[in-house]
Amino acid sequence: MTRRRLRFALAVTLLFFCVHLVLDADALAQGTAPPALGTVSLVAGADTLALDAGTLTLRAASPALGAAPPAPGAALLVAGTSPPALGAAPLSAGTDTLSEPGFPDGWWAPTIGPGKGHWDLRVGVHAWTDHIELRNLRLRGLIDLGPGLRALAVVRSNSDVAGITTVAPRIDELYLEKYGYYTRGAHRLSLSLRLGVLRYLRFPYPDIISTFDQVPGIADLQGTHPTGYGGLVATAEYEHASGLGAHFTAIKWGFGYPGRHDLIEGYGFYRTQLGPLDLELRAGILALRPEPLGKGAPGYNVYLGYRDPEWQAGVLYEKLQGQPVRTGVMVRFAFPHSGQSQPITGNPWRPDGHFHGSYLSVSIPAARFAEAAGRVALDYTRAPQGIAFEIPLAKGSFGMHGELPPPQGAQLVGEIHAERVTTYWQNGQSRNYYEHVTGQWGETGDPALDVVVVEGPWYLQLEALVSPNMLTPSQLREWERQRQGPAQLAQPVVYQFYRSVREPVAD
Template identity: 45%
Template sequence: MSNIIGLLLLLILLIGISAPVNAFDLDSELDNWWFPYVGQFHGHWDLGVGAHMFNDHFNLRNLQLRTDVDLAPGIRVNSIIRSNEKFDTIDGFNPNFDEIYIEGYGFRDGEYGKLSASLKIGKMRYLRFPEPDLISKFDHVPGTEDLRYDDFETGYNGEMLTIDYKSDLGLGYHVTGINWDFGDRTGSNWIENYLFYHDQWGAIDFESRVGRLPFRHSAGDQIGSGKHLGYSGPGFNVYLGANWRGYKAGILYENIENEKYNEQDIRTGVMVQFAFSNVTELLGKLRFDYTRSPEGIVTHIPLGSGEFGFAQQKPKNAELVGEIKAKRIITYWQNGQSRNFYEHRVSKWGNTDPTETTVVMKTKSWRLELESLVSPHTSLRTWDDLVKWEEHRQGPAQLNQPVVYKFYKFVDSDE
């Protein structure tokens, strides 16, 4: 872990020296490329602690400080530091990173579609880029084995490159590759490498992928070990669902071949996405969930949050000249531990150059966005089938926080 921290500090220092606050050599919109940027060393932080409770226990756990900081156009650093490496207590102080990485990313809108690219270096626990589609909302979340066993790795450690192209027709190509580093794993491989198609016919949603898709479990004699994360096999999946007034619900069918063990992994899934309401806002603020292993109620208690580098309100004699819209995502694994965070910057308009404007960050409340479940059972003909499906299901809950960065420019009072 010290190697990751040292490398990131060196990169941040080099960027800080070469990119003063009021100047940066790279044009942030060169040749129709957009490299999102809200200001050098501008960002936000969040401090909170988790609690897991039931009729026989109340455990505080998962004390975390989360930060996200822009360094230069299209370059930012993301970190989540926890107080210890234990699963169900905050006793003892032994800081460790759930996530820490530097990311370079950008987008190019072309005549026929959109190209997106991201390179992350460090320790990651989140794959989705440029933004979550419906199938990705069933993604397997890195687990907690590293908090319960010695010398166990979870997550994606190394250098991760993602390239995504989506045409205006809904057809596209997505690839994510990783060079394993900063840990026990070595070598390089594809995590995802597939063609996709997205479409919507009124109230009907449809998505499909064909190619190399990520495994959801370890095969052979390693079932349940978590060592499958980061590896993939040839296969396909299909999502079919409906949408109505902000609600979405649908089913997933997935078939992936594990070539090493000559096994076919077939899964079915169900996803429900909620429209915003007072209930989803309350559940999002408390990060509330029910867990089955261990059984109980989980919440994440906010202890403090803030921002740095941004103006607190619209300056006098200034007008709005641009906006960047974003959404922050946190996913929970089935034991209620939230160990990842990502801010998707999804759109812009106008002048969004922070060296020419004053930037104000506006956030809405966190809200519970969806629950998705995936099971290895495919038969749902009888009540016993449904019971077996539910017993072996797994899947994340997802929280969402909408964000808008507003860019203001002073107006000459003589005009």
């Protein structure tokens, strides 16, 4: 028993050390030199700590989220000065007013520039009174290949549920994606075509009901059956500013996955806000939750929830043909940043064409906990029982300035806003990775522009649980015993585009 308690104490100590190290990186790294363009650095090392500290320093000197805009006549930001705070309204290129990120009219295929991208390396830890084990060592990343074209990958060290000593790389995700958006007035069409192996279906930016989607599990690691989706996955969504729309996701199976083709989702929807209440409805072909995933059935579901400036919560009711009634509960946290307060808003796209909803900012304890938990992917698991968390080992970028200022004299001419997400299964293992584009402003398509990436912290964005039982007092214990659902981590990101300005030549 003494040995078990010692292992448990060591696990808890390691966890809090990791949280402290990540949250206090700015204080630990004052005065260290930042890495050069394209260099790789250890997260726990002085270079990355200096980089993080520099970012925080820049943000501290920037206008806070929600702060008053600069006076008319303000010039474009110049390299070497502080960029806008993450989520703050940027200066429009060539103007003296503020603009909000949105979607441009017509077709838009986002790109940060061919050959530009990022990666990170993380390892999972699972601990309880009787064990401490490393697991799920994985490398994940993204590379831009051109307008609306990118490749994403998640590669784990082996196929073992626990342990990293065996070196036999296994692909969790590896695919090409061609995607884009067409916006005209109150209408938007979002299209995505993914070829390869993936474990995350949501596109475009998920509505509330999508947060209840079942996450592919670990049956493939246990030798039971394949999990995830392999082949050609096509997704299309039409949305009207009234809240009405339609969504389709189909798959042509391949890459060793059984089956020919399936319509996973094909439904109409309605999304709206009634004061502080959120209402979403779907009817049509909805995704089945029992594994193996990848099939749909006729049915409907309804979400009703309440939103506060600092949190969001609601319940789901779902009935599919041949399936028991399922109910769910979702709790979403605001994004902590700078000690300011910004209310949680609805869908990322609204009739005014502006982006809302990802770069949130509060200072309440719950949001600070969400940040601390998200930095190390903290989770409690029941099978096996224990505490799961992750240690970030290394990260890097290529073709970009990281979070360093661009060359002196460059002007900020545009931004692309995005949100990186990952979900983890009930046993606390994260095996997917995606980057949602949530808006842009200004000039972003010229490959000659310098790109600076400004990254917010990873944070615990939401917990969404679903059970094949009703949420009634008599079934509450059974509901909790059979509930499933993902926790979702998110990281807000802004890609800033700078153009070098040559000094005028003297006569």
